[in-house]
Amino acid sequence: MRGLVAGNWKMNGDTAGALQMAVAVREAAPALACDLLICPPATLLHTLANALVGTTVAVGGQDCHANAKGAHTGDISAAMLHDAGAGWVILGHSERRADHGETDALVRAKTVTATSAGLSAIVCVGETESQRVAGEQIAVVGAQLAGSLQDGFEGVIAYEPVWAIGTGRTPTEADVAAMHAFIRGQLTQRFGAAGSAMRILYGGSVKPSNAAALLNLPEVGGALVGGASLQAADFLAIASAVRG
Ligand code: PEP
Secondary structure, eight states: OOEEEEEEOOSOOOHHHHHHHHHHHHHHGGGOSEEEEEEOOGGGHHHHHHHTTTSSOEEEESOOOSSSSSSOTTOOOHHHHHHTTOSEEEESOHHHHHHSOOOHHHHHHHHHHHHHTTOEEEEEEOOOHHHHHTTOHHHHHHHHHHHHOOTTOOSEEEEOOGGGTTTSOOOOHHHHHHHHHHHHHHHHHHHTHHHHHOOEEEESSOOHHHHHHHHTSTTOOEEEESGGGSSHHHHHHHHHTSOO
16 A cells, blocks of 8 residues: 655645645655645645646645534535545544544544545544553544544544654654554454555654654554645655655
């Protein structure tokens, strides 16, 4: 299965930066052994998608509403993301879970809506630092997987330990491998052959210097990259670390 390196720009970026990124990834993508996805703020989706027409680089949203349409001021529907050129959407990111109180049930409802609108979902799971210290990470991630994925789910999972996001800290390679093996087991048990083929990304302080070690571990099918996805050189250095 080909790896996927996805950039999550969060609430960063502008039109000039998006266009510069498009030029860089357009040139680099054909030589990479992985697929690329960029998830800019919704305001930049259309610009970035247009600038990447004719390339294999995909664009995605960072969230969508659970309802297909209606009176939800300030929210964005999955169909609107699709209309703007997105093929993907990140759902259940820990910053959404923390800042907006998103529950597993809400994330599951969003995955259903996103799938119906033709988007592929990247569903994020991961334990907090206190949960890891208490040895609860397997139970926490297991519950998030069970609650956040609908029957027939066909997207991508991103394991993102909350304490590793934006901190420069990462789990040990053994801890990443153990969690990814657990997630694979859960996916296979629930979804059968589809579950054994699903990509499981690692996210949390991935940077050029640690990418090769983290991204070539068993069951790591790529990365979800925050801060290091804002600069083309770093993002592409991470993508180059994925072996075919
Ligand atoms: C993220 O927000 O998904 C993320 C992994 O961020 P960072 O790479 O900055 O830790």
